[in-house]
Amino acid sequence: MSVSLLLVPLAMAGAAAVQxxxxxxxxxxxxxxxxxxxxxxxxxxxxxxxATVVTSGETLTAVWGETKASxxxxxxxxxxxxAHFTGVQQDRAIELVTxxxxxxxxxxxxxxxxxxxxxxxxAGLRLESESVTDDAVRLVFEVERERA
Amino acid sequence: xxxxxxxxxxxxxxxxxxxxxxxxxDQCLDYIAVLEDLIGGxxxxxxxxxxxxxxxxxxxxxxxxxxxxxx
Numbered sequence: 739m740s741v742s743l744l745l746v747p748l749a750m751a752g753a754a755a756v757q758x759x760x761x762x763x764x765x766x767x768x769x770x771x772x773x774x775x776x777x778x779x780x781x782x783x784x785x786x787x788x789a790t791v792v793t794s795g796e797t798l799t800a801v802w803g804e805t806k807a808s809x810x811x812x813x814x815x816x817x818x819x820x821a822h823f824t825g826v827q828q829d830r831a832i833e834l835v836t837x838x839x840x841x842x843x844x845x846x847x848x849x850x851x852x853x854x855x856x857x858x859x860x861a862g863l864r865l866e867s868e869s870v871t872d873d874a875v876r877l878v879f880e881v882e883r884e885r886a
Numbered sequence: 887x888x889x890x891x892x893x894x895x896x897x898x899x900x901x902x903x904x905x906x907x908x909x910x911x912d913q914c915l916d917y918i919a920v921l922e923d924l925i926g927g928x929x930x931x932x933x934x935x936x937x938x939x940x941x942x943x944x945x946x947x948x949x950x951x952x953x954x955x956x957x
Contacts, residue, residue, distance in 0.1 A: 740934065741914040741932060743921065745903070747927035847899075850900070850925050853925060858924060
């Protein structure tokens with residue numbers, strides 16, 4: 739054992755579980771910043787939470803059928819998606835974004851696992867074992883050829 | 887001899903933790919870029935383990951021994 743690392747996929751702006759920050763306003767308008775960067779994974783995560791998603795240019799509109807809550811997602815200058823809610827209390831907006839964030843994390847996990855399994859052999863790593871603990875997947879790779 | 891290994895844990899929140907095992911001294915650093923490429927991400931934080939220092943010293947001692955001209 740020699741070095742331990744914490745890595746963050748580029749699809750995420752940070753490692754914190756939830757980075758939703760709300761700017762509540764008195765008229766029921768609420769903006770929530772997320773850590774999400776990937777539009778495809780965001781769309782999938784929204785659908786995972788039961789939302790209907792409509793894409794129009796650089797904007798995603800999500801409507802949650804049960805509550806009729808809706809949000810418009812747009813990117814900021816750093817490419818990070820934020821949600822704009824109208825007619826929704828701030829607590830509810832954060833609750834919805836937190837649920838989307840959880841679903842997004844699982845989507846990122848799935849994408850990273852797929853990428854690792856596909857590309858590890860070309861990097862000289864052989865998958866020796868794979869196990870699941872709670873919501874984490876542990877992969878052990880044997881180094882087939884050490885780097886020069 | 888134990889083969890070198892890398893243990894990668896992909897968490898449900900999308901973050902990834904990784905450890906190198908039985909990779910001597912500075913060689914483990916070569917795998918940081920490999921892992922960044924593999925997961926399509928970047929290192930947020932890193933730490934050497936106790937064994938890094940032990941193995942690093944062992945590697946240095948082996949180098950010193952090789953450099954000593956036998957009488």
